[in-house]
Amino acid sequence: MPLLARTVQAPLHIDVRRGAVADLGRILADGRISAGGDVAVVVGPGQGQLIADLIRPSLGSAEVFTAAGGTLDAAMELAAKLRSGHYDAVVGIGGGTTVDTAKYAATRWAIPMVSVATSLGNDGIASPVASLVNDGIKGSYGVQIPIAVLIDLDFVENGPERTNRGGIGDVISNISALADWELARQVRNEPVDGLAASLARMGAEAVLNHPGDMTDDGFVTVLAEALISSGLAMAVCGSSRPTSGGCHEIMHATDSLYPNTASHGELAGLGALFCTFLRGDDRRFAQMSDCLARHQLPRTPADVGLDAEQFVRIVEFAPRTRPDRYTILEHLEMKPDEIARRLAEYDDAVAAR
Structure with a gap:
């Protein structure tokens, strides 16, 4: 053979x-x-x-x-x-x-x-x-x-603390991106590369569950290696699919509509938490929300200076940033009124954590 x-x-x-x-x-x-x-x-x-x-x-x-x-x-x-x-x-x-x-x-x-x-x-x-x-x-x-x-x-x-913390948001957004990839497999029969998914998931899980913070060399090393693993995951499958889903569509839409709102990682983490809420995955939502809060990362639009109307516009625009990508945002096809309603529920859910 x-x-x-x-x-x-x-x-x-x-x-x-x-x-x-x-x-x-x-x-x-x-x-x-x-x-x-x-x-x-x-x-x-x-x-x-x-x-x-x-x-x-x-x-x-x-x-x-x-x-x-x-x-x-x-x-x-x-x-x-x-x-x-x-x-x-x-x-x-x-x-x-x-x-x-x-x-x-x-x-x-x-x-x-x-x-x-x-x-x-x-x-x-x-x-x-x-x-x-x-x-x-x-x-x-x-x-x-x-x-x-x-x-x-x-x-x-010695680098900018806020920038470094943003990497945490980018890494744990892999969890949401992989859920979007699995959704695309179920709905559109899109192939999922298991090796790429494993590389993206391992780093995200390690950061999500690590008790340390940016003052701890052990945690910083895990974060750095997780970011490297994410890059390797993209190299394995030839695209950003294992690390970029609705979370990054929201990030790119924010950059396009309201430039300089927040860093890449901060917006990716916020987008991932919102998309996880939309999926109704309560366990993952709780894990990710607690992790973002522990590392002082934004969880709501208000945390990055966006009001509800602006975020509704962002979510409505987000699928246009990656027309070929199928995520929870494309799956739900929400109109502005529906986005506003879900956002209000989301804010309540974050406040309850």
Whole structure:
């Protein structure tokens, strides 16, 4: 009988610990990514430049570029700069915006990319997707998965606390996304990739049930690894399906209609909790609500400064952000009056927790 298998893209190196950044030069050399340090280092605002200065002695002739804004234009501008040089690899250092910009630019010229994350705001750390703004609208663009992923807990600890906590919302939203995927299988016979689903679910369950918080290295490590697993889940199935459902439709709709309302992770967690309520899954609703509350993450539209009328508009608009995706929002096909009624019930249910 022939042995059937599949090839899955995955990083060659994953390192989550304090002091991980100090080993970047060795990882590049030992992994035959760049023996001579001919790399382009992409940094953003915040700690990126600090880390670049720290690792410069071990990277030889590395050249540092600054990327800001998180737009497609910025990524294309960076790609043009990369084309004019000869680089063994691109090292993206910073938060999700900087890493996504570096991923996109590196992919344009098939240059291996190393992700050095200084915050844990979302699962883009190791994903084959770059979220970039184009003409005022944030879109998702397919990219090559990073060849290595480093998360130094020393720099995460000094990063923006609210951003890091947002990653918790993004991870536990996998629970809702997977429920939407199962719904699509039942209603539309959409195939579900079991390996991708397992990777997405394991990280979410670990974060959901961990008693620690962002002051606990054990919890932060679990969160970082869960975000990486989410990225790998996307790589396994070739789409964001295992980590993105109605929760992310709500997040994208909020970004489109009311920009800068809250972070990616904060909105994903809020969207996931609302979608879980719509499914009538009381056990999961209680788990997720308690987790979000424990980590001081938003649970209601009011928590992010949205009134009921605005959130109704968001939920009504949300399915248009992913026309090919079937979630609880498409399944229910709620009109504005129905959304308003369910939202009032939802607010009551959250208040009762």
